[in-house]
Amino acid sequence: MDLYKELTRLQCFSYADMVQLCKSEKAADWQIKTYLKKGYIERVRRNLYVVISMETEQPIANRFQIASQVTQDACISHHSAFEYYGYANQVFYEVYFSTCKNVRPFTYDGIEYIPLPKTSAIEIPDMNNGVRVTxxxxxxxxxxxxxxxxxxxxxxxxxxxxxxxxxxxxxxxxxxxxxxxxxxxxxxxxxxxxxxxxxxxxxxxxxxxxxxxxxxxxxxxxxxxxxxxxxxxxxxxxxxxxxxxxxxxxxxxx
Structure with a gap:
């Protein structure tokens, strides 16, 4: 269970993160398959996973943490950033994030994740508690x-x-x-x-x-x-x- 504890620290992780932890792609593939079957993790989208709490059986990461991990430069933006800061008048069932990468919208756990184009000239905020936000x-x-x-x-x-x-x-x-x-x-x-x-x-x-x-x-x-x-x-x-x-x-x- 040491690996699970390490994953809970990450909360949301990529395939590359698992490879680094397992030291090989073969071991990472086996571990992901095993943990998916046991319900320890769930697939958010291709090569992105979230850890499931054994106590609540719910994702440990919140939607802002998940969106921040979609790409290496992803950051919460627009109305979702207002929500994160606590200045939103409405709560949306969408999370908007900006990225320079070509990413398709996807849905996980009832939330739609919507990428928006970001120019390379815009700085990438530092990660804070697993969240990057404009x-x-x-x-x-x-x-x-x-x-x-x-x-x-x-x-x-x-x-x-x-x-x-x-x-x-x-x-x-x-x-x-x-x-x-x-x-x-x-x-x-x-x-x-x-x-x-x-x-x-x-x-x-x-x-x-x-x-x-x-x-x-x-x-x-x-x-x-x-x-x-x-x-x-x-x-x-x-x-x-x-x-x-x-x-x-x-x-x-x-």
Whole structure:
């Protein structure tokens, strides 16, 4: 049972991890087959396994730990990162993770794991308690980039309202990394409604304006009652806080 104890320390492990522990592929293959049959482990997807607790008969690893092990650079992102930090308004039955690798979505234990493309320029966070997760500032920016695909505007704003503060230097670092002028417009417009709540200075918004595109754009692809905001050259709702306070129903999620 020494091997099982070692696996419980890992909680979630890859085939390569088992080979390293068993010293050979042949031994690893036999051990995996044996442990699967005994119910000590379960297959999450190809070459990825989770350890089952003998006491509860449930996976030891949680969904964030599992998603962080799918690839060597996988990290929890977008709405799932808000959930991890405790700033989500809704709990999804999907886990979003970003990776540079080509991975297909998969389902395990009633949860759908959805990979999202990540550019190689984005840093890989350090593992903490078996979880890699994007910083809160990157989570905000990523959610603005992909809010037409994930969660929607209203759900994102409700998450944003739960955040106590943001580091504007880190926000600008993320924006600089993406180097998308229209992204500065969208970020500046949205965060300006929450500048006091998030402790963002005037200088942050001046920087967003100076880096913005000179072209007009839309905040989202969704058709809604937009008006033109000359400051940001952006077609968007008149008042974001009023939008969610009206009790508008959530957007459909993937």
């Amino acid at each position: 910083s809160l500032e990157r989570t905000v920016i990523d959610s603005i980039i992909d809010m037409d695909k994930i969660a929607g505007l209203e759900e994102f704003l409700r998450c944003l309202e739960l955040i106590p503060s943001l580091n504007e230097e880190k926000l600008l670092d993320v924006l600089e990394g993406y180097s998308k002028k229209q992204l500065y417009q969208k970020v500046g417009y949205i965060l300006e409604f929450y500048k006091k709540d998030l402790s963002l200075s005037k200088d942050f918004f001046l920087k967003c304006i100076s880096c913005s595109s000179s072209s007009k754009t839309y905040l989202t692809q969704e058709i809604r009652d937009n008006i033109f905001h000359p400051k940001w050259l952006l077609y968007a709702p008149k008042d974001l806080k009023q939008l969610i306070n009206k009790g508008v129903e959530y957007d459909d999620v993937i």
